[in-house]
Amino acid sequence: QVQLVESGGGLVQAGGSLRLSCAASGIIFSINAMGWFRQAPGKQRELVAYIIGGSGGSTNYADSVKGRVTISRDNVKNTVYLQMNNLKPEDTAVYYCNARVVVTTTRKEYGYWGQGTQVTVSS
Numbered sequence: 001q002v003q004l005v006e007s008g009g010g011l012v013q014a015g016g017s018l019r020l021s022c023a024a025s026g027i028i029f030s031i032n033a034m035g036w037f038r039q040a041p042g043k044q045r046e047l048v049a050y051i052i053g054g055s056g057g058s059t060n061y062a063d064s065v066k067g068r069v070t071i072s073r074d075n076v077k078n079t080v081y082l083q084m085n086n087l088k089p090e091d092t093a094v095y096y097c098n099a100r101v102v103v104t105t106t107r108k109e110y111g112y113w114g115q116g117t118q119v120t121v122s123s
Contacts, residue, residue: 003026007020014088019081027103034097036095096115
């Protein structure tokens with residue numbers, strides 16, 4: 001199996017910063033893509049940022065976070081980071097890590113989710 005463990009969430013005032021981390025472990029042959037989604041109460045889960053390929057891969061950001069958020073990846077540590085600056089109350093949500101992983105057993109790609117980490121931004 002593959003596990004994704006997130007960390008770095010918490011409570012921060014508007015205008016503050018947080019850095020989320022997500023470490024993947026398990027039967028990993030390679031990771032084709034990693035990223036972050038979020039889900040606020042009463043809303044659907046939405047993309048925040050995604051990186052396809054390795055640490056120098058292409059990135060994709062939601063319009064609502066462009067210019068405030070940076071996604072990066074450490075290929076050696078199988079970890080993806082989300083640096084969030086100038087946080088706003090509307091960024092409050094549970095943030096979920098997602099990874100597209102080729103597993104060692106079958107060499108097939110599967111999608112995995114972390115357990116989520118709460119980010120709360122107070123006004």
